[in-house]
Amino acid sequence: MAVMYDRVAVIGLGLIAGSLFYASRRAGLVGEMVGFARSEETRAVAREIGLCDRIADSAGDAVEDADLVLLCVPVGAMEQVAREIAPRLKPGAVVSDVGSTKGAVIAAVSPHMPSGVHFIPSHPLAGTEQSGPRSGFAELFDNRWCLLTPLPGTDESELAKYRAYWEALGSNVDEMDADHHDLVLAVTSHTPHLIAYTMVGVADDLGRVTDSEVVKYSAAGFRDFTRIAASDPTMWRDVFLSNKEATLEILGRFTEELFALQRAIRTGDGAHLHDYFTRTRAIRRGIIEAGQDTDSPNFGRNKP
Ligand SMILES: NC(=O)c1ccc[n+]([C@@H]2O[C@H](COP(=O)([O-])OP(=O)(O)OC[C@H]3O[C@@H](n4cnc5c(N)ncnc54)[C@H](O)[C@@H]3O)[C@@H](O)[C@H]2O)c1
Ligand SMILES: O=C(O)C(=O)C[C@]1(C(=O)O)C=C[C@@H](O)C=C1
CATH class of the missing domain: 3.40.50.720 (NAD(P)-binding Rossmann-like Domain)
Known part of the structure; x- marks a missing residue:
């Protein structure tokens, strides 16, 4: 070139x-x-x-x-x-x-x-x-x-x-535009990083990460969290401080949903849990079918 x-x-x-x-x-x-x-x-x-x-x-x-x-x-x-x-x-x-x-x-x-x-x-x-x-x-x-x-x-x-x-x-x-970018990224990248940092922190508080029990018995989910939570501390401190409003907005919504799921577990509301997980599964499948998953062989298939 x-x-x-x-x-x-x-x-x-x-x-x-x-x-x-x-x-x-x-x-x-x-x-x-x-x-x-x-x-x-x-x-x-x-x-x-x-x-x-x-x-x-x-x-x-x-x-x-x-x-x-x-x-x-x-x-x-x-x-x-x-x-x-x-x-x-x-x-x-x-x-x-x-x-x-x-x-x-x-x-x-x-x-x-x-x-x-x-x-x-x-x-x-x-x-x-x-x-x-x-x-x-x-x-x-x-x-x-x-x-x-x-x-x-x-x-x-x-x-x-x-x-x-x-x-x-x-x-x-x-x-x-920049505002839209910051809101989208708060959903797709910034808040997920905060959740991963928190989950690894919680596991560490339980004192079972370093003595390897959690790592030894973890399946892909938690391992992925530990990878994300190993990201550069300076970079991520700056991301959260500079995308404060959008991150707090998404975190507020996240917390509300989490409380609803917490309540469903406490009250034994299996229908709520099943409906919720059915909806989220459809989203993932939709992404793949639309050819929008960059890791998938279908990526770009439906591009205009
Ligand atoms: N890592 C990612 O996943 C990723 C993805 C997309 C965008 N970004 C963004 O890209 C930028 C760089 O990220 P990175 O992952 O390459 O970081 P990095 O930590 O690998 O590199 C940052 C570099 O900047 C240098 N540096 C810090 N302050 C400086 C200063 N005042 N003057 C000159 N050099 C300075 C550091 O010494 C280091 O060499 C960040 O703004 C980050 O938000 C990161
Ligand atoms: O794969 C990763 O390690 C990333 O977190 C990359 C990632 C992301 O959240 O997708 C992280 C921050 C960036 O600004 C862009 C990309």
């Missing part, structure tokens, strides 16, 4: 930045990728393993002359990075972020963007519980969604080019 951006800067050298580097290289999309991370140790690891073509010693140096700048730091660090790089951005450059929340990131970054620079927020719906400079891999974005939340007045040709970049990385791309 042809080079789309001559010089790209990635700030924050973890799972997402690393995967962007390997996926961009796999498809030949970038002339040179320059990286920067705040910790000297991370920069040393990146140099040792050849993550990025070059590692800069400051965020400002990294973005010098870059056509595309990708902010890949925890969402709570976006503002500081935006402030740091702003004076060094090339006129006409595209700046994007990969943060898991969009409203708070837009509010933090936008005010620092010089006129003539195009800020196009994005969020790849792809990840693992791993973090740090050794965790990235080229296939991470394959067949996953990437959501763009462009601001009003965004330059159409830069938006189309950035969209094409994600498609060339292997993703399916959709656009939505």
Whole structure:
């Protein structure tokens, strides 16, 4: 594939930045990728393993002359990075972020963007519980969604080019506004993570996780919870603090339903439990039949 951006800067050298580097290289999309991370140790690891073509010693140096700048730091660090790089951005450059929340990131970054620079927020719906400079891999974005939340007045040709970049990385791309994004993600990602963290915490409180009884006898359900609950603490602290309203809204609804199920169990209301589980089973089957499960061989089957 042809080079789309001559010089790209990635700030924050973890799972997402690393995967962007390997996926961009796999498809030949970038002339040179320059990286920067705040910790000297991370920069040393990146140099040792050849993550990025070059590692800069400051965020400002990294973005010098870059056509595309990708902010890949925890969402709570976006503002500081935006402030740091702003004076060094090339006129006409595209700046994007990969943060898991969009409203708070837009509010933090936008005010620092010089006129003539195009800020196009994005969020790849792809990840693992791993973090740090050794965790990235080229296939991470394959067949996953990437959501763009462009601001009003965004330059159409830069938006189309950035969209094409994600498609060339292997993703399916959709656009939505930031508030809608944050509500959808509170349902599909943020609250489920909180539930997993809580469930593993409860099991730990019972004192049976570390002495291995729970792990030894757990089937897939709890194991999946422990994987999710092993996700990066800084990243997830920032997600919840920056998507407060939507997460609290969904958590409120979740708690109501949980209480209803709790009551059904206490009162022996089997019909309620059976109806509820029948409804949720139909949802999963519907997702698969519609070809919308990215893990299923049917994925994309019914795409327009
Ligand atoms: N992990 C996922 O599943 C996932 C998926 C989609 C989006 N995201 C989002 O992508 C972003 C990066 O996540 P990740 O999983 O790659 O994290 P990570 O912890 O693997 O990497 C983050 C990197 O940012 C660096 N960093 C932190 N603060 C910094 C600062 N002020 N200046 C420069 N560097 C700094 C860290 O040293 C680290 O190298 C986050 O905003 C996260 O919400 C994560
Ligand atoms: O598979 C995982 O480990 C993830 O949690 C990835 C996941 C998700 O919830 O789907 C986590 C956070 C992101 O912002 C996007 C993707």
